[in-house]
Amino acid sequence: MSHRTARSRTFPSVLAALALAWPLAASAQPTGNPTQGKTVFEANCIVCHGADGKGDGPAAAALSPHPANFTDHKRMSKVPDSLRVKVVTGGGASQGLSPLMPSFGSTLSAQQIRDVVAYIRQAFSH
């Protein structure tokens, strides 16, 4: 019977360790959700980047440089999502681009920014 006592002492601590590790593993995932990102894009980006991502939204004609065309394959392969997150968070000027690309770091959450960047890649890069 002594082995039973030993097991019942270790088993709860294994469970406790799992319970602690689980939420940590889940929150460490840095990927965006493109479905959520579509809503963010429509509310904040369409006016300049256009519904089809070509950089031809209603406000685009007045802007120089024009807003980025996300359907341009060369651009999509050159600009990694990690850089896009920085541009959207800090604004174009923070990454040496035009200040006409606004910063969304104070209006969108970090998750919303990852979501919209994931949407841009999924919706326009094919």
Ligand code: HEC
């Ligand atoms: C007021 C107009 C405007 C709005 C609104 C706007 N952008 Fe931009 N964006 C620009 C302009 C202009 C550039 C081009 C900057 C340059 O080329 O120097 C740009 C460039 C970018 C780039 C960098 C180029 C690339 O290929 O990655 C990203 C990323 C971007 N925008 C994402 C967004 C997202 C996401 C939103 C909405 C949350 C948004 N923009 C809203 C004007 C805008």
